[in-house]
Amino acid sequence: MSAASDDARPARHHAASTRGLHLRRILRGRGAGYALALGVIGAFVAGAWLHSAAVMLVGPGAVVALVLLVAHRAADARATEEFFISFARARGLRYAGDTTLLPLTPLLGAGDRRACRHWMEGPLGDDMRGTICGLGHYTWYERKRGEGETARWVPHHFTICTVDLEPGMALFPGVFLARRRGLAGLLGDGWLSTRRRRRVELESALLHERYELWVERAQDDLLLRELFSPSFVAWLAEHPLEPCFEYRAGTLVVYLERRLEDAGRLGWLQDATETIAVRLAGEVAEAGSGRAA
Numbered sequence: 001m002s003a004a005s006d007d008a009r010p011a012r013h014h015a016a017s018t019r020g021l022h023l024r025r026i027l028r029g030r031g032a033g034y035a036l037a038l039g040v041i042g043a044f045v046a047g048a049w050l051h052s053a054a055v056m057l058v059g060p061g062a063v064v065a066l067v068l069l070v071a072h073r074a075a076d077a078r079a080t081e082e083f084f085i086s087f088a089r090a091r092g093l094r095y096a097g098d099t100t101l102l103p104l105t106p107l108l109g110a111g112d113r114r115a116c117r118h119w120m121e122g123p124l125g126d127d128m129r130g131t132i133c134g135l136g137h138y139t140w141y142e143r144k145r146g147e148g149e150t151a152r153w154v155p156h157h158f159t160i161c162t163v164d165l166e167p168g169m170a171l172f173p174g175v176f177l178a179r180r181r182g183l184a185g186l187l188g189d190g191w192l193s194t195r196r197r198r199r200v201e202l203e204s205a206l207l208h209e210r211y212e213l214w215v216e217r218a219q220d221d222l223l224l225r226e227l228f229s230p231s232f233v234a235w236l237a238e239h240p241l242e243p244c245f246e247y248r249a250g251t252l253v254v255y256l257e258r259r260l261e262d263a264g265r266l267g268w269l270q271d272a273t274e275t276i277a278v279r280l281a282g283e284v285a286e287a288g289s290g291r292a293a
Contacts, residue, residue, distance in 0.1 A: 013087075013262065014261050018079045025075075081118070087263050091270065096120065098115070101134075107192075114138070114140045124270070135160070135161045135273075138159070139155050140155075158257055160254065160255040162254075168250065168283075169250045171223055172280070173216040173218050173248070175246070178192055179212075179257065181212070204237055239272060243276070
């Protein structure tokens with residue numbers, strides 16, 4: 001298994017590493033020059049036509065600010081895409097960009113609208129040869145009604161890593177290791193419905209402080225206890241990223257409730273997914289061999 005916690009310092013390479021370079025290139029380009037020149041001239045002409053000294057004075061500054069804002073956003077988008085392409089290449093993954101995921105787990109089916117960006121696909125790791133994973137940013141949107149019945153979309157950002165592990169569907173119909181939410185969870189703040197699921201307490205104070213474990217009611221408790229072995233529980237309780245995961249319908253989703261934009265933590269998440277997948281696949285294989293015997 002990959003040891004993601006050997007070094008608690010993330011790599012310096014991140015999504016904003018080349019933003020300044022792209023910003024300078026954009027501002028030195030013809031497009032920005034034409035926009036500034038035409039915008040400033042247009043502001044003066046509009047001010048003169050309106051006989052407004054204020055427009056003539058403030059207008060050019062507003063044009064410059066707008067051009068800088070647009071250039072900054074464009075530079076940020078280019079730098080972010082460049083970072084993910086570079087990260088994918090370094091990890092042996094293929095950069096796919098935007099994609100759509102099937103709603104096979106509660107998280108993947110959450111909200112009223114969903115988006116998946118900077119998606120990468122490829123081998124999970126050496127301990128799971130032949131297994132393909134997907135890694136990227138995932139956002140689900142909650143539609144809320146405001147004053148005057150005006151709808152607004154509230155985004156919930158995640159970084160996820162997914163793996164297809166169909167052989168475990170019968171043994172583990174649904175396992176959900178979620179971040180402890182306290183009162184917010186009791187009030188229904190989240191995507192994981194607990195009405196038809198039951199909560200399981202594991203004998204680990206550190207794990208209890210971090211997580212809540214929910215399973216489908218049909219889950220075999222003996223298999224669940226074997227899956228969450230003492231070493232696996234200790235690994236979860238001590239991992240610096242505090243990764244959560246869902247396993248349902250043969251799909252494993254390991255996630256963090258924030259966007260990761262640095263190579264170090266993205267690599268940790270992929271490594272953590274490999275560790276969890278190895279543990280789950282190993283337990284499925286062991287249970288299968290026991291039944292065969």
